[in-house]
Amino acid sequence: MTTRTTQTTVSFSSAFLLPGFDAPQPAGDYLVDHDEEAIEGVSRTAWLRVGAFIHLPAIGVRSTMRRMVPITPGDLDAALKKDQT
Template identity: 35%
Template structure:
């Protein structure tokens, strides 16, 4: 079956944390990738969530490696709502 990956850019205006991760992340832009698997070949309406990944790049001007961290999408949405409040 076919998988689809969607990407979106989220911006945090303040440092944030996610309950399932043991650290605080700095304010900034983060790419969020969501992978879903098609469940029915005859319809593109039935997809099952596979993973949500937060892409963490090194700060501008600094060397380092890009990290791909699997996160809980509900925790992400809660953190974004808290940041917006």
Template identity: 40%
Template sequence: MTIRSRRETITFKHPFHIRGLERELPAGAYEVVTDEEMIEGLSFASYRRVATMITVPSEGVRGATEMLSIGSVDLADAQRIDASAAND
């Protein structure tokens, strides 16, 4: 099984919530890591997402970060809400 990781930086312009996380996160840039595994047996390379994680400021420890597992749909929802708030 072949796994690849994709990293991207996502910026939120407003404080936001992601379902599954109990706290509000501040506006700012966040690193998101998506792990994908290759689907074997095909005549072309194809991958499926197996994990999505976001690096957030740690609670209680100033300057520390933690990587939390989140749902890709939940992340997309948070981005959509942030973008629509910018239009208000």
């Protein structure tokens, strides 16, 4: 099966907390990796998202420890929507 990873940047204007996080994360820009698998069709290929990971800490934050935390796209979307209100 063919897979791909795409990377996006998300921005939070205030602190946020996603399920599985030890503590709230500060406002900032964060890299998010989206893992997808190809679904081969007769006339085209579609991509199914099978996982997502957020890079901690935020972009530009100096830290000796960086990590990728698994997240669900729905939780990320909800947190971004909450951040906009």
